[in-house]
Amino acid sequence: MVNKRMQKIAILSTSFGFGPVSKATTIARTLRDRFPDLALLFYGAGIALEFATISGHFDDMTEADVDDPGVLSSLLPVLRQYSAVVSVLNTDILPLWRGTIDPPLFFVDSLAWMWDKPLTGSENIHTYFAQDYLLDRLATASKSIVRISPIDATLTIGERRLGSHLLVNLSGCHNPITGPAVYRRYG
Secondary structure, three states, X not given: OOXXXXXXXXXXXXXXXXXXXXXXXXXXXXXXXXXXXXXXXXXXXXXXXXXXXHHOOOOEEEEOOOOOHHHHXXXXXXXXXXXXXXXXXXXXHHHHOOOOOOOOEEXXXXXXXXXXXXXXXXXXXXXXXXXXXXXXXXXXXXXXXXXXXXXXXXXXXXXXXXXXXXXXXXXXXOOOOOOHHXXXXXX
16 A cells, blocks of 8 residues: 555756656656556656657656756756655765655665765765765765666567577667767777
């Protein structure tokens, strides 16, 4: 049974390749399967919005570049009206969230092993889901860390024959963490 506070959930994803948005859609699918009456709304742009739209797991979509701090700041009044917010690797929301005043903020982090110091605003996270990969030195100020296995949608491909499948890796198509200048050396 879902309590009344958990009826409308916003999910936002950084647009960093397909990793974060695929986790967001898997989370949405799982929530939908377990709690069919939830309203699940997605906020994102670019390939994240396209992927989330195609997934069919959200009740509504809002095109917003949540990786742009100005756009994200303008969304705060709307996001604060939800029962809960799930941020998949969007670290910009953490210092903007008011941990004890705003609805619960759930943060999903598959790159936690990379941080050498706590993320700014991590004290505002209700529950910090950190992918359990090289977490010996996890640096976080969050009170509530839950180590999780990788979030991955299970696909049934059928019988595998040598040469019958093609794997295309599009990770890193867009990287809001490092900025666009990092790719200049590949030009």
